[in-house]
Amino acid sequence: MRVLFTTWAWPSHLYALVPLAWACRSAGHEVLVVSQPELLPLIERTGLPGAAVGKDVDGVGMVRGYVLPSKDDPTGDQRAPRGGKGPRALRMFTAHADSMVDGVAETARGWGADVVVSEPTALAGPLAAAAAGVPAVRLLYGADLMARARTLLPDALAPLAERVGVDPAGYHPFGDFTIDPCPPGFQAPAPAEHPRVPMRYVPFNGPGTPPDPPLPPPTGGRRRIVVTWGHTMARLDPALFLAGHAARALAALPDAELVLAVTSAQRPLLGQVPEGGNVRVVLDAPLHTLLGGADLVVAHGGAGTVLTSLRAGLPLLLVPQLPDHAGHAARVLAAGAGEVLTRDEASAERLREEAAGLLDRTAGAARREAARALRDAMLEQPAPALVVGELEKRVVACAA
DSSP states (O other): OOOEEEEOOOOOHHHHHHHHHHHHTTOOEEEEEEEGGGGGHHHHHHHHEEOOOOOOOOHHHHHTTTTOOOOOTTEEEESSOOOSOOHHHHHHHHHHHHHHHHHHHHHHHEEEEEEEEEEEOOTTTHHHHHHOOOEEEESSSSSSSGGGGGTTTTHHHHHHHHHOOOOOTOOTOSSEEEEEOOOOOTTTOTTTTEEEEEEOOOOOOOSSOOOOOOOOOOOOEEEEEEEEOOTTTHHOOOOOHHHHHHHHHHHHHHTEEEEEEEETGGGGGGOOOOOOOTTEEEEEEOOGGGGGOOOEEEEOOHHHHHHHHHHHOOOOEEEEOOOOHHHHHHHHHHTTTTOOOOOOOOHHHHHHHHHHHSSTTTEEEEEEHHHHHHHHHHHHHHHHHHHHHHHHHHHHHHHH
């Protein structure tokens, strides 16, 4: 079986595809990952075969326009133009699809793909699959926030469908079925009629190695807080990268130690890091390698960070600044696995107050229990290696 994976050029979206792509390779199938040229070096660093299609689109510029407003920046979500109908995020995803769809469709046909697997915002994937006459699979990277746009997709994608020879009414923009890595109790409500296959979430937080030497277990009764702000916010605006602010606030908590997980490029953005034995900055280590022995994760609300933390059974304190981060923070809140502050609420005092409550052995017990319950539910779902077999069956059934 030849499995074509596709995403537009955003690292965290690529990372969500990697565990299943490697599971397919390990099962003996051929795999190819295609995206815009900007992402090709990172695809190669995952060890997966890759190819560039289409042209780059200014994703950073578009995403920058979606920052949630705050008192510091009351025009926050007004910075991107509002021309046209429908959510601006959908227009961004459509712009990426427009740049890629011809190349993805040509690759699917020329390479002889048997199935196309795409993350939910890579709308070129289902179109390319339909153009090649093969099944399309949607692989979620977190909460299904695209479900609410399902009625808008056919009209938005109709010109692209016609361009690659697909009847706009003859294919499903969500593909033939969806692979869902979210545990029961976390996923957002979704259309019941679209078939879903559960899959255990396996963290892939980017190429990298664990810290050397490894982080020792906390000592002296200290509680460990891991602070991370992902990859997105620093790319948009250093002022939105709040890891340093959070660290300075939380370092004052008694009996707490901090691990700041950042990239080498982000290190200068932290500002003055509190000095002392209770603060450690770790560079370029995948997040999942830092969570053993941790008690709390303080972060921005990205899907990968949230699911990786829940996979470790850890509660979260989140400060979302983008709509999708707010959507994932809302799922954490609904599941009872953490607390959420807006950017304006996230003063040093409030960060300390909320973190102290989550760390408190009595006050935070329910949230820790909820996080562990989500971890257990994740582990009960079939691993990617088992989902490959389900993928094989469904591809055969779709081809029959």
